Amino acid sequence: xxxxxxxxxxxxxxxxxxxxxxxxVNLSIARGEVVALLGPNGAGKSTTxxxxxxxxxxxxxxxxxxGRDVTGASASALARAGLCTIPEGRGVFPNxxxxxNLLMATFSGQKLGDIEDKTYARFPRLGERRTQLAxxxxxxxxxxxxxxxxxxxxxxxxxxxxxxxxxAPLIVAELYxxxxxxxxxxxxxxxxxxxxxxxxxxxxxxxxxxHGTVRMSGKASEISDDVLAGAxxxx
Amino acid sequence: xxxxxTFTIIGLSTGAIYAVVASGLVVTYTTSGIFxxxxxxxxxxxxxxxxxxRFDWDLPAPVALFITLFVLCPLFxxxxxxxxxRGLQGTTEVVRLSVTVALFAFMIGLANWIWPNDxxxxxxxxxxxxxxxxxxxxxxxxxxxxxxxxxxxVAIILRIVLYKTRMGVAMRAVVDDRNxxxxxxxxxDRVSMFAWGISASLAGLAGILLAGDQQLNIEPLxxxxxxxxxAAIIGRLKSLPLTFxxxxxxGLLDAYYLMVSDExxxxxxVFGFSLSGVRAALPTMVxxxxxxxxxxxxxxxxxxxxxxxxxxxxxxxxxxxxxxLVAVIVGISGMLTRSNTLLLLNGFTFAMVTLSLxxxxxxxxxxxxxxxxxxxxxxxxxxxxxxxxxxxxxxAAIAIVAIVGAIVAxxxxxxxxxxxxxxxxxxxxxxxxxxxxxxxxxQTGNITVPVLRVPFITIxxxxxxxxxxxxxxxxxxxxxxxxxxxxxxxRLVALKDSxxxxxxxxxxxxxxKLAAFAISAGxxxxxxxxxxxxxxxxxxxxxxxxxxxxxxxVGGVSSVAGALFGGLLLGGNSVLATIVPTVKNLTKIxxxxxxxxxxxxxxxxxxxxxxxxxxxxxxxxxxxIAAAGSIGVWALDATEIISHWSFFVASVxxxxxxxxxxxxxxxxxxxxxxVAGVWLAIGMAIAAGIDWxxxxxxxxxxxxLTIGLVALFGVGAQRVAExxxxxxxxxxxxxxxxxxxxxxxxxxxEQKIGVVL
Numbered sequence: 001x002x003x004x005x006x007x008x009x010x011x012x013x014x015x016x017x018x019x020x021x022x023x024x025v026n027l028s029i030a031r032g033e034v035v036a037l038l039g040p041n042g043a044g045k046s047t048t049x050x051x052x053x054x055x056x057x058x059x060x061x062x063x064x065x066x067g068r069d070v071t072g073a074s075a076s077a078l079a080r081a082g083l084c085t086i087p088e089g090r091g092v093f094p095n096x097x098x099x100x101n102l103l104m105a106t107f108s109g110q111k112l113g114d115i116e117d118k119t120y121a122r123f124p125r126l127g128e129r130r131t132q133l134a135x136x137x138x139x140x141x142x143x144x145x146x147x148x149x150x151x152x153x154x155x156x157x158x159x160x161x162x163x164x165x166x167x168a169p170l171i172v173a174e175l176y177x178x179x180x181x182x183x184x185x186x187x188x189x190x191x192x193x194x195x196x197x198x199x200x201x202x203x204x205x206x207x208x209x210x211h212g213t214v215r216m217s218g219k220a221s222e223i224s225d226d227v228l229a230g231a232x233x234x235x
Numbered sequence: 236x237x238x239x240x241t242f243t244i245i246g247l248s249t250g251a252i253y254a255v256v257a258s259g260l261v262v263t264y265t266t267s268g269i270f271x272x273x274x275x276x277x278x279x280x281x282x283x284x285x286x287x288x289r290f291d292w293d294l295p296a297p298v299a300l301f302i303t304l305f306v307l308c309p310l311f312x313x314x315x316x317x318x319x320x321r322g323l324q325g326t327t328e329v330v331r332l333s334v335t336v337a338l339f340a341f342m343i344g345l346a347n348w349i350w351p352n353d354x355x356x357x358x359x360x361x362x363x364x365x366x367x368x369x370x371x372x373x374x375x376x377x378x379x380x381x382x383x384x385x386x387x388x389v390a391i392i393l394r395i396v397l398y399k400t401r402m403g404v405a406m407r408a409v410v411d412d413r414n415x416x417x418x419x420x421x422x423x424d425r426v427s428m429f430a431w432g433i434s435a436s437l438a439g440l441a442g443i444l445l446a447g448d449q450q451l452n453i454e455p456l457x458x459x460x461x462x463x464x465x466a467a468i469i470g471r472l473k474s475l476p477l478t479f480x481x482x483x484x485x486g487l488l489d490a491y492y493l494m495v496s497d498e499x500x501x502x503x504x505v506f507g508f509s510l511s512g513v514r515a516a517l518p519t520m521v522x523x524x525x526x527x528x529x530x531x532x533x534x535x536x537x538x539x540x541x542x543x544x545x546x547x548x549x550x551x552x553x554x555x556x557x558x559x560l561v562a563v564i565v566g567i568s569g570m571l572t573r574s575n576t577l578l579l580l581n582g583f584t585f586a587m588v589t590l591s592l593x594x595x596x597x598x599x600x601x602x603x604x605x606x607x608x609x610x611x612x613x614x615x616x617x618x619x620x621x622x623x624x625x626x627x628x629x630x631a632a633i634a635i636v637a638i639v640g641a642i643v644a645x646x647x648x649x650x651x652x653x654x655x656x657x658x659x660x661x662x663x664x665x666x667x668x669x670x671x672x673x674x675x676x677x678q679t680g681n682i683t684v685p686v687l688r689v690p691f692i693t694i695x696x697x698x699x700x701x702x703x704x705x706x707x708x709x710x711x712x713x714x715x716x717x718x719x720x721x722x723x724x725x726r727l728v729a730l731k732d733s734x735x736x737x738x739x740x741x742x743x744x745x746x747x748k749l750a751a752f753a754i755s756a757g758x759x760x761x762x763x764x765x766x767x768x769x770x771x772x773x774x775x776x777x778x779x780x781x782x783x784x785x786x787x788x789v790g791g792v793s794s795v796a797g798a799l800f801g802g803l804l805l806g807g808n809s810v811l812a813t814i815v816p817t818v819k820n821l822t823k824i825x826x827x828x829x830x831x832x833x834x835x836x837x838x839x840x841x842x843x844x845x846x847x848x849x850x851x852x853x854x855x856x857x858x859x860i861a862a863a864g865s866i867g868v869w870a871l872d873a874t875e876i877i878s879h880w881s882f883f884v885a886s887v888x889x890x891x892x893x894x895x896x897x898x899x900x901x902x903x904x905x906x907x908x909x910v911a912g913v914w915l916a917i918g919m920a921i922a923a924g925i926d927w928x929x930x931x932x933x934x935x936x937x938x939x940l941t942i943g944l945v946a947l948f949g950v951g952a953q954r955v956a957e958x959x960x961x962x963x964x965x966x967x968x969x970x971x972x973x974x975x976x977x978x979x980x981x982x983x984x985e986q987k988i989g990v991v992l
Contacts (some may be wrong), residue, residue: 055414079420087418093411107401107420124716149419 001033001211004067004186006031007052012061021047023212029157029205034179034189036203036220038196038228044212045192046088049161052190053085054078067156084155088162091146092106092163094135098126100198101134101145110152119145123179140171147178150187158182162217164198176202196228236915241373242490248379250486251386252441254479256463257470259437260392263803264472266430267329269320270653271779273338276461277435278344278442280455280877282359283350285443286451290329290357303443304436312435313428320431328652329602333788336781339457345455380478382444389437390479396433397475406430418826461664464657469526472653485518492517497943505847508673510891511930516668519661525660529586547724548794556796557709564705566869570879576697582806583704586763589805590708590798593715595755595969596784597793597884598724601657606759606783611671611775612636613760614684624685632764633757640756641749648748651734661775686767700767707765711758712795718754727751759909854898861894868930871923878928884941885923892918892949899953911955918948948978 005028014022021044029035039045050056051063054075063071070078077136079085093102102115120127123144129137134145150158160179164172180202182191193199200206203220208227216227256278263271271277276664289299350356361378368375397403405421406429413423442456442465442654469481487552492514495501504510527834567577588606595601613636624629647658677937686694687703718724725746729737738744738837763775773779786805791797868889872882893915900911922944931937 023902035409053418055417074416074422075414076420076422085418087415091415093408093415095411096404096408100398100407103401103404103417104408104416104421 002008003205005029005064006033006066007061007190009042009048009052010062010064012048012051012058012063014047014056014058014061016098020059020176021212022051022058024208025214027207027214027217029188031188032183032186033080033205034183034191034203036192036196036199036206037192037208038199038223039209039211039215041194043209045194046161047212048209049085049087049190049192049201053075053083053087053159076107081158082108082154083154083158083159084108084150085159086146086150086161086163089165090139090142091149092134095133097131097133098145099130102148102152105149105153106108106157110153115148115152119148122151123148139167140174143167143171143175147175150182151178158187159191160191162192164193172198181196196223236281236493237372240370240385243487243595244370244373244375245493246490248382248486249354249489250483251383252444253463253466253485254386254482255389255444256441257432257466257478257482258389258475259441260463261470261472261475261478262393262406262430262437262469263434267316267320268410269323269335269880270472270657271338272332272335272433273342274434274438274932275442275457275461276339276342276346276437277308277311278440278445279453279619280311280346280442281435281439282442282453283346285439286357286359286446296362300443304439306632308435308439309432312431312766314433316428317603320427322917325533328656329596329600329792330788332602332653332656333785336785338910340782340785341479343453343457350451355914356451359446359451362402377957378444378447382447385440385444385738386479386482389440390475393475402429435770439497447930454778461522461660464660465522468522468529468657471529477762485521486748488521489514489517500673501831512668512672513931519664519668523658523665526650526661529650529654548719550720551612553713553795557702557713560709561702561705562801564659564702566776570699570872570882571701573697576701576886578806578877579803580697580701580704582803583701583708584762584766585783585786585805586799586801586802587708587711588759588783589706589790589802590711590795591758591762592784592787592792593795594724594727594758595751596717596787597797598719598727598731599748599751601651601751601782602653603659603755604656604777604780604784605659605666605782606755607775608666608777609636609756610763611641611666611770612639612756613767614765614770614775615682615763616853617764617766618682618684623688626689626690629687629761629764633760636760637753637757638765641753643748643756644752648745654730654749660777662902663780665696667772667776680770681771682768683769684764687765694767704765707761708799714801715795723747723750747893755830764822808869818906831965832881854901857894857901860897861890864889864893868923880927880928880937881923884927884937884944885919887941888918888944888948892945892952896952898951902945903955907955914955915948915952918944 003110007027007029009025009027012025013020013022023133025044025048027035027037027048033215037045037048046058053060054073054077061071062069063073065078065081065083065193075085085091093104096104099116103112105115116130120130125141126145126148128139134142136144150160158179163175165180167175176198178189179189183202191203192197196206197212200220200223204222205217206220207217208215208223254272260271260274263269268501284307285299285303285306287335288294288302294302314337318333323334361376362381363377366377368377368380395403397407405416405426406417408419408421409423409426416423416426424785427603445456463482464480466482466485469484470476470478496510496514502510540554566806568579571579587611591606591609592603595603616632616635617628618622620628620631622631643662647655647662650658686700688694688701692699694700726737726742727750729740729742730744730747730751734744737747763770783801786803787798789840790799790804792803865886868882868885870880871877871885879886895972896911896915900908900915903911927937931940
């Protein structure tokens, strides 16, 4: 069966100013697939996410979503088309209340009421804090709020950048359980993680990035510790 | 009691106007991080527009209000955001602020142009002029009630928009995290446009209300808005309720001071110093105090991505530049008429004041809006000190003002960025309202600053003063270069690049800032002390400082050449205005227009021109050719083969059109070289061969012709010559752009940026 991938990067090069970071990245995600993007510091993981989300325009190559070439589309246009990105760090507006943060999620077309209902059902703690400023909540709660956007707006593709950053292992496990739920609903997910072990349990496929190119890709379950160690520490 | 009520009502209605203005400032500052100094000018322009529609064209008030506030103002705000402010992302605060100064200058010029001062024009009436109602026995005009009502309505509407609508929430979201707003599907650009639209309407409303009280005068309309800065700062530039509270307090303070100062027991002077200017300076005092008690801003850790980058000046370049500047001035000063000499002299004075901003703003990144205030203090010191202008009194004047500069900086040390800029603005206004109007400083409105007396040389003619000014500028420029190359210079730059990093390395931010302020005040004082003529306090007013800051940034505030360029541009602008009546109106909006383009070229014009000459400076042979050509043209003039005007045209064409193309010419293929060379030769022949002093009858036409020749022949030759393949110099920066990184490149890059695997 050959179904066109939901997301595809073809020979993407991108960078900042005169420093090139990605040197021809090829990547494709099938519908409903969970892909883990792994790699050491400076491999180009976050840059890849920036290119896919539309924040960074590639200097060469193509970004194809659902068979359409969308290279150069703005981040907001992609977001409104159903691409949900949870950026590195905390994906919340610290000076807006929880409710106002959810209001910001309505740009993707849902009603605020629906988003609130879904979110508070999934994370009752956010319901209790709906009038609290997001920046005053704990790191885990903030990350729940940013995941709530992914849960409630029903995206086609979900991009997660370093979800686990700065959080306790217990909370990370809880968050990834939510990611697994989202995946079972048929959403295609691209997860970026530096700590490979936390994500390989959730992912179908793993892609290993190093020095701006894809070093290897394969089934997540087949990535051995040796391969990871080799990629992170160098041959 | 009755009186208290009266003044309370007056105070509240003044406060209401402040509140409307300040809320507009807060809206744009929070959404785009730009403190719009031109906010008041927007209000002024809109008051004029309303007058035009309502009183000149005689349309009904509601129609005029609708057109002004709901059509033209929002359109103006949106256009400002789209075409001016959007290009400013990623630039420093200095550049962002300067662009609003440019906008300010542009709008004042525009208003002067469209609505020249005309005493016979229709009066600007208040709303329901003549109607009033009685409140507790005191007659309150409807205009005052409407003003007050407007503030209340604005407060309610803003509250609803910002907290209950998605657009409003998005406005606040953009402040928090622009990228995240985009990732949510919001469009930050549209949000900013909306904010600028609202803000312009608020400014417009305030302008119209104020004009009802004050009539149509550009200055008070623009400057009363400075008072609103204080309210905005009390609201910490983000809280609207606090802003409204601050505006109310300011209005009341002003009204009560007015009430009290009329009492018999109120002193007219303290220790012989008149208190007459205190009322006008009250809001700026509040501004100063509000800034000082403001909680310390947190030192921000994080990546700084600035578009500016500057090289350390080389001694060789600096000394060569200084010598050739003096040589050029000595050479041409003999040919100038007396009035042109004075104008050029004026340009050099501006250039020295501009130079005072180089160590402070250019190197240390501390914005000051008060350079001329220190120049004014320098002028006073020079005229009051005994010695009648000898070198010792010059040194003393510089030292005194440098100490004053450091003392003024002391309370402002904890401020940075926009807050520091506003504190210096407050200082400038306070000094011109309170100090400069004392009998002890500018007793009869102006004083005479003695001409500098140098041993063995008498400096009496304008020409001698011009040469003296060029020598002084060169010396000060060399001092600034020496500062930059010293340990202190590295500290100043560190202060700009990363205060956090500098502080954690054990550097004293306080001492460094003090030094920067003292040096800057000293240089400005030197410029003032060398005035050598009658000066008036208006010359050193805050509003006069703004164009200096603007042109410093336009010229390129981090280099001595930029200061010279900016200063001469400012001087040259007035030259243009006096000698070219046809373009007089254009020169009104000139500096503003130039500044507005800063968003595209934040390093300033000097850097850009420098880039054009760079290939030249890398080859000594070409420098020699360029210099020989200049000398040759001068020799033609000196031997009276060509006229002064032909000399002017020919040297400008040689320097700006031929010299930058020399490098390209040399490396081009033989055919292209021939074509481009012949083209340039034709240009030089036209420039030098025709006697322009008789061929054209007006100076303006000659200047326009010169610009035309430079454009035609310079750009033309560049087109031809540069099609040749340029010599490719392998640069490490280019690896990865046209070729993949090799393993070694990557390792080197990682090592450089500190990534350790």
